[in-house]
Structures are given as C-alpha cells and as structure tokens.
Amino acid sequence: MPLYLIGLNHEYITKKALEYIKSSDLIIIDSYTMPNSDKIVSDVLNIAKEKKVIIANRRMLEDESSDVLNIAKEKKVGIIIPGDPLIATTHASIVIDAKIKNIDVEIINGISGICMTKSLSGLQYYKYGKTLTIPGPWRNVKAYSLLFNLYANLCIKAHTLLLFDIDDNKKTLDASIGIKTILELNNELKLYSYLEKLLGILIHAGDKNMFIGNSLRNLLDDANIEEPYSLVIPSNLHSEEEKYLKYVLGIKSEALENHKKYIKEDFCKYMQYLSNYI
Amino acid sequence: MPLYLIGLNHEYITKKALEYIKSSDLIIIDSYTMPNSDKIVSDVLNIAKEKKVIIANRRMLEDESSDVLNIAKEKKVGIIIPGDPLIATTHASIVIDAKIKNIDVEIINGISGICMTKSLSGLQYYKYGKTLTIPGPWRNVKAYSLLFNLYANLCIKAHTLLLFDIDDNKKTLDASIGIKTILELNNELKLYSYLEKLLGILIHAGDKNMFIGNSLRNLLDDANIEEPYSLVIPSNLHSEEEKYLKYVLGIKSEALENHKKYIKEDFCKYMQYLSNYI
Numbered sequence: 001m002p003l004y005l006i007g008l009n010h011e012y013i014t015k016k017a018l019e020y021i022k023s024s025d026l027i028i029i030d031s032y033t034m035p036n037s038d039k040i041v042s043d044v045l046n047i048a049k050e051k052k053v054i055i056a057n058r059r060m061l062e063d064e065s066s067d068v069l070n071i072a073k074e075k076k077v078g079i080i081i082p083g084d085p086l087i088a089t090t091h092a093s094i095v096i097d098a099k100i101k102n103i104d105v106e107i108i109n110g111i112s113g114i115c116m117t118k119s120l121s122g123l124q125y126y127k128y129g130k131t132l133t134i135p136g137p138w139r140n141v142k143a144y145s146l147l148f149n150l151y152a153n154l155c156i157k158a159h160t161l162l163l164f165d166i167d168d169n170k171k172t173l174d175a176s177i178g179i180k181t182i183l184e185l186n187n188e189l190k191l192y193s194y195l196e197k198l199l200g201i202l203i204h205a206g207d208k209n210m211f212i213g214n215s216l217r218n219l220l221d222d223a224n225i226e227e228p229y230s231l232v233i234p235s236n237l238h239s240e241e242e243k244y245l246k247y248v249l250g251i252k253s254e255a256l257e258n259h260k261k262y263i264k265e266d267f268c269k270y271m272q273y274l275s276n277y278i
Numbered sequence: 279m280p281l282y283l284i285g286l287n288h289e290y291i292t293k294k295a296l297e298y299i300k301s302s303d304l305i306i307i308d309s310y311t312m313p314n315s316d317k318i319v320s321d322v323l324n325i326a327k328e329k330k331v332i333i334a335n336r337r338m339l340e341d342e343s344s345d346v347l348n349i350a351k352e353k354k355v356g357i358i359i360p361g362d363p364l365i366a367t368t369h370a371s372i373v374i375d376a377k378i379k380n381i382d383v384e385i386i387n388g389i390s391g392i393c394m395t396k397s398l399s400g401l402q403y404y405k406y407g408k409t410l411t412i413p414g415p416w417r418n419v420k421a422y423s424l425l426f427n428l429y430a431n432l433c434i435k436a437h438t439l440l441l442f443d444i445d446d447n448k449k450t451l452d453a454s455i456g457i458k459t460i461l462e463l464n465n466e467l468k469l470y471s472y473l474e475k476l477l478g479i480l481i482h483a484g485d486k487n488m489f490i491g492n493s494l495r496n497l498l499d500d501a502n503i504e505e506p507y508s509l510v511i512p513s514n515l516h517s518e519e520e521k522y523l524k525y526v527l528g529i530k531s532e533a534l535e536n537h538k539k540y541i542k543e544d545f546c547k548y549m550q551y552l553s554n555y556i
Contacts, residue, residue, distance in 0.1 A: 012292040012387060086397040088404065092522050095400070099525045107398060107487075109290060114403065115393040119364040120385060122373070125392065126366065126411070130436050131404040152434035156427070156549070158408050209385075244370050247377045268546075271434070 003069070003098050004078040005085035007110020010039040011207060020108050021047045024078030026071060032058045033089045034082035035170045035227055044080050065094045072103050084112035088131070088163070113228060116205040118161055121232050122244030129158025134178040134231075136165035143185050148274040150182070151191070154235055154267035162231040175202055175223035179216055179231070189277075191270050199259040201232040201249065213251035215258055236263055281347070281376050282356040283363035285388020288317040289485060296325060298386050302356030304349060305331045308339055311367045312360035313448045313505055322358050343372045350381050362390035366409070366441070391506060394483040396439055399510050400522030407436025412456040412509075414443035421463050426552040428460070429469070432513055432545035440509040453480055453501035457494055457509070467555075469548050477537035479510040479527065491529035493536055514541055 004020050021027060027048050031037040045053060054060075061068065061079070071077055085091055085107055098105045118128055130149050135141055146162075153160045164173040179200065186195050196217035204210040204226045212225055216233070234241070237260065245251045282298050299305060305326050309315040323331060332338075339346065339357070349355055363369055363385055376383045396406055408427050413419055424440075431438045442451040457478065464473050474495035482488040482504045490503055494511070512519070515538065523529045 012294050014290040014292050014389070016290050084393065084397050086400065086403070087393065092400055092402075092518060096518070096521045096525050105526075109389055109394045109397060109483075111292070111387055111389055112393055112397075115362065115365065115390055116387045119362050119387060119390070122364065122370055124370075125364070126409040128409075129407050130434070131406075133404070149434070152436075156408070156430035156434055158430075205387075240370060240374070243374045247374050248383075 001072055001074055001076050002104035002106055003072040003094075004076065004106050004108060005091060005095065006078050006080050006108040007084045007112075008040055008043065008080050009083055009111040009113070010036075010043055012111040013043065014108075014110065016108055017110065018047060020078055020106075021080070023076065024051065025075040027051055027053045027078045027080060028056050028061070028068065029053065029080045030061055030082065030089070030091070031055050032170070035166055035172050037082055037170075040080065040082050061094065062090065065097060068094070069098055069101055069103060072098065081110070083114070084110045087112040088114055113205055114161065114163070114230075117203045117230050117232070120203060120205055120209055121201060122248055123159050123232065123234055123241050124238065127157070127159050127235065129153035129156060129160055131161045131163065133163045133165055134173060134181055136167055136173040137177070138167050139165065143181055144274065144277040147182065147185055147189070147191065148271060148278050150233065151267050151271040151274055155271045157235045159235050160233045162233065164230065172227050172229075175225060175229060175231070176220050179219055179223065183216060183220075189274070191274070192265060192267070194262040194265075197258050197262040199234055199251070199255055201234070201245070201251070202229050203232060204229045211249040213245065213249055214255050218255070234259065279350055279352055279354050280382035280384055281350040281372075282354065282384050282386060283369060283373065284356050284358050284386040285362045285390075286318055286321065286358050287361055287389040287391070288314075288321055290389040291321060292386075292388065294386055295388065298356055298384075299325045299358070301354060302329065303353040305329055305356045305358060306334050306339070306346065307331065307358045308360065308367070308369070309333050310336045310448070313444055313450050315360055315448075318358065318360050339372065340368065343375060346372070347376055347379055347381060350376065359388070361392070362388045365390040366392055391483055392439065392441070392508075395481045395508050395510070398481060398483055398487055399479060400526055401437050401510065401512055401519050402516065405435070405437050405513065407431035407434060407438055409439045409441065411441045411443055412451060412459055414445055414451040415455070416445050417443065421459055422552065422555040425460065425463055425467070425469065426549060426556050428511065429545050429549040429552055433549045435513045437513050438511045440511065442508065450505050450507075453503060453507060453509070454498050457497055457501065461494060461498075467552070469551070470543060470545070472540040472543075475536045475540040477512055477529070477533055479512070479523070479529070480507050481510060482507045489527040491523065491527055492533050496533070512537065
C-alpha cells in the first residue's frame with residue numbers, strides 16, 4: 001500500500017490534495033511545523049468526513065515513524081503537511097525510510113508559503129540565495145551561521161528570505177526580536193556597520209497579504225504584522241524591482257535610496273571573516 | 279475594476295484559481311512562457327465555458343499591456359499564468375503599471391514548477407542558491423554570467439537549479455546541448471577541470487515525476503527526459519540528502535562518491551576570476 005505525503009495550503013487547496021485525502025484510509029496531520037495549523041486541521045476534517053484522522057506531534061512523525069510505515073504496509077496512509085511536503089520541513093527522512101522498506105510513496109506538492117512570499121515580494125525569484133531561519137532566544141545559540149549565510153548571499157548579490165523560528169508551543173519568534181538578534185550580533189562582531197541601513201521587508205502571505213518595508217533599524221519600531229510572517233533583505237535592486245517595491249508594496253523612497261547607497265560594499269570580506277566562527 | 283493574475287498548474291489546480299476564473303469577465307492566457315501551455319489552455323476553456331478567452335502572445339502582455347489595463351478599468355480581467363504569476367516570468371511590470379494607473383491587482387499564487395522541482399530533488403530547500411537559465415545557441419551569447427553564478431553558488435556551498443532556455447517556437451533547449459554548453463565554456467576558460475565529475479540531476483516534475491542523475495559528463499550521453507525538465511547541480515551533500523538521492527531518486531553510488539570527492543574545492547577563486555568576464 002502506498003504512503004501519500006500531501007501538501008495543503010489553507011488559502012490554496014488543490015483538487016489533487018482533495019482526491020488523495022478522500023482516497024486515504026488513514027489520515028495523519030503534521031500539526032507542529034506551522035503555527036497556524038488549526039485552519040489546516042479544520043480543512044482536513046471537513047474533507048475527510050468519517051475517516052480516521054490523527055493529529056500528530058513531532059515525535060510521531062520523526063522518532064516513531066516506523067509505526068506509521070508499518071500501517072502503510074496494509075492501508076493507504078495520507079500524511080497532511082502544511083505548504084509543500086518537502087520544503088522547509090523534515091519529511092525527507094520518512095520518504096527514505098519508506099523506500100528502504102519497499103513502500104511506495106507519492107508526493108503531492110502544495111503551495112509553499114516560502115515560494116508565495118518570494119513571489120509576492122516582487123523581487124526576481126532567480127536572484128534569491130539561501131533561505132535562512134532566525135533562531136529564537138530559547139535555542140541558546142549565537143546566530144553565527146545565520147550571519148555567515150546572510151553575508152554569503154550579499155557577497156554573491158543574492159536576495160535573502162529569512163524565516164522566524166517557532167518554539168515548542170508553536171509561538172513564532174517576535175519579528176522585532178528577530179531583527180534585533182541580527183543587528184546586535186553584527187555590532188558585537190564589528191561587521192558591516194551600515195547593515196542596519198539596508199532594507200528589510202516583512203511579508204505576511206495569507207488571505208490578505210501584508211507588507212512592511214523600511215530600514216532594518218526602523219523596522220525594530222514597526223514590526224507589527226500578522227502571522228505567519230517572514231523577512232526579506234534584498235541585495236542590489238534592478239530598476240524594475242525598485243519600482244515594484246515603491247509602487248506595489250508602498251516602500252518609502254528614503255528607505256530605497258538608503259538601501260541603494262549602503263548595498264554598494266564588498267560583502268565577501270565579511271563572509272570570509274565569519275567563516276572563522278562557524 | 280480589478281486585474282487578477284491567476285497562477286495555474288495543470289497537475290495542481292487550486293479552488294481559488296477556479297473561483298477567480300469563474301468571476302472574471304475576460305480571460306487572457308499567457309501561452310508563451312511555458313512549452314506545454316496547451317494543457318493550461320484546455321483547462322481554462324473547460325472552466326471558463328462561454329466566457330471570452332484570449333490566448334495572448336508575448337507582445338500583447340508586454341508591449342501592449344496598456345490595452346489590457348484599459349479594459350481592466352471597466353471589466354474584471356483575469357490573466358492566466360502557468361505556475362506562479364510572479365516566479366520566473368516577467369509579469370511584475372504589468373502589476374506596477376496597473377498600480378500606477380490606480381487599478382487594483384490581486385495575485386492568485388499557483389504551484390510553481392521551480393518550487394516543485396526543488397522539493398522533489400530531496401535536497402534541502404534552504405541550501406538552494408540562485409536559480410539560473412542555460413541560454414540556447416539561438417541567443418548567440420557566451421554563458422559567462424551563468425558560469426559566474428554557478429561558481430558563486432558553489433562558493434557559498436549552495437545547490438543550483440538550472441532551467442533550460444525556450445526559443446520563440448516554444449521549443450526547449452535540448453538537455454545534453456545545455457550541459458555541453460556549460461562544460462565547453464568551463465574548459466575554454468580553464469576553470470575547475472573536475473566540474474564534469476560533479477553530479478547533475480535532471481528532473482521532470484509532472485503527472486509522473488522522472489529523475490536521471492549522473493556525473494555531468496555522463497549525463498551528456500543519457501539526458502533523455504520528458505518536458506518540462508530542469509537540472510540540479512548540488513553543492514556539498516548532507517548525509518540525509520545523500521540517502522535521498524540514493525534510495526529515493528536511485529542515483530548510483532559511484533556518481534555520489536565522485537561528487538563528494540570533487541566538491542571539496544575552493545570555488546570562490548573561480549567566481550573571483552569570472553567576475554572579470556561579466
């Protein structure tokens with residue numbers, strides 16, 4: 001019997017996801033990788049009707065995944081994953097384990113919040129570099145590798161999408177605390193002192209999309225945005241991108257002009273220097 | 279009246295796309311950014327029923343977009359775009375022009391083939407760097423900036439997704455000619471001589487997904503894959519990624535071992551050198 005990994009986005013339910021949920025014998029919902037998974041749970045319950053639905057915690061789909069695979073030998077098991085099943089989640093390992101045990105796996109792609117955010121930013125997709133996560137204070141780690149990768153993206157003139165960490169109670173890291181984490185470590189390590197002048201764009205991709213764009217420094221005071229949100233730090237802007245930020249996202253000229261002024265730096269040297277820290 | 283940019287993926291039609299197509303007065307289909315847009319056209323005709331549907335060429339949505347915007351002042355115009363409306367297409371400018379003319383725009387995201395491909399590769403999404411396009415011989419350009427960006431991604435240890443160029447007759451660049459373009463220019467410029475030993479994975483994301491993975495050199499002889507296809511050149515592999523490539527995508531151990539051996543290089547120096555060419 002096969003295992004289905006079904007991507008589901010509350011705003012954008014696909015016909016294919018509907019069909020696969022309906023044809024599963026048992027449905028398991030990953031409820032721990034997304035803060036607003038309540039909507040996904042209610043979507044699935046509405047579609048699944050009288051079928052058995054289990055709301056899984058992280059342990060069930062990671063440490064105890066062999067139990068799930070044993071069931072998949074006899075029944076069609078559909079695992080519902082918010083967004084896309086293999087983007088920004090840890091579900092590759094269950095696919096590997098299934099294949100090793102000779103269980104068929106089908107991946108039903110979904111609309112990933114990460115891809116939506118990049119698209120809605122109006123920045124050219126092919127100029128995006130590595131996607132990063134800002135760690136919460138509960139991790140007790142210094143964000144050295146985050147800073148290394150941010151400067152690495154800037155070094156190759158790539159835009160950066162930054163996600164905010166989620167704690168065990170599904171609480172998302174506060175946006176201004178996240179930005180502060182970056183700027184404080186940057187100051188402590190005496191890296192590019194004008195980093196705080198670069199543009200940051202907070203984006204909420206949802207029923208009604210929201211955008212707040214300003215210098216990273218000014219965003220500390222105005223980072224009030226609906227969950228889920230993420231942050232984009234652009235690299236060098238093409239004139240078309242600049243127009244989009246100005247006319248479509250409503251970003252002030254002053255913030256744009258400052259960004260263009262302070263983005264003209266050799267960021268590779270900071271990447272080089274940070275490589276000693278990671 | 280608003281303008282709707284509606285993303286549509288033939289495999290994954292969303293409920294939201296259906297609703298917006300049904301509520302548009304006039305529907306325009308972008309048929310020129312995707313080779314297999316015939317399926318999209320027939321999907322839309324099925325959904326739109328007796329509504330007016332125009333199949334647009336590039337000129338209509340680029341040079342003559344002000345005509346479209348004039349109609350959008352009086353009618354609800356839905357522009358159908360394969361995949362996601364703002365990923366890997368040139369539709370940002372029509373959004374900018376609409377906003378300047380005070381016309382409301384709604385972006386209906388769709389499942390982008392690019393995001394699907396990254397997801398299906400089993401490589402970690404956050405390790406992907408810039409997405410590149412391999413130019414076809416009909417462009418009459420040397421692929422210097424492609425090579426620069428490939429080495430830039432390798433320098434910061436980022437995976438690369440490479441798209442294949444599409445000509446004016448919607449014919450996709452042959453996969454082996456594309457790979458040859460990279461390897462030949464690499465030799466001509468005397469860059470990393472073992473580039474051809476690195477792994478390349480050709481991926482077709484569709485009704486039935488397909489994968490062909492081997493060294494770039496060996497892919498020249500075995501690059502027969504259904505359209506649309508794209509190529510992934512991984513950077514350093516995490517052990518979990520390696521397992522995925524081996525057990526899920528079926529890539530031979532020899533190709534993986536060679537990749538791990540030849541990926542251990544300082545690629546930043548080649549990026550540095552290539553910066554003289556672009």
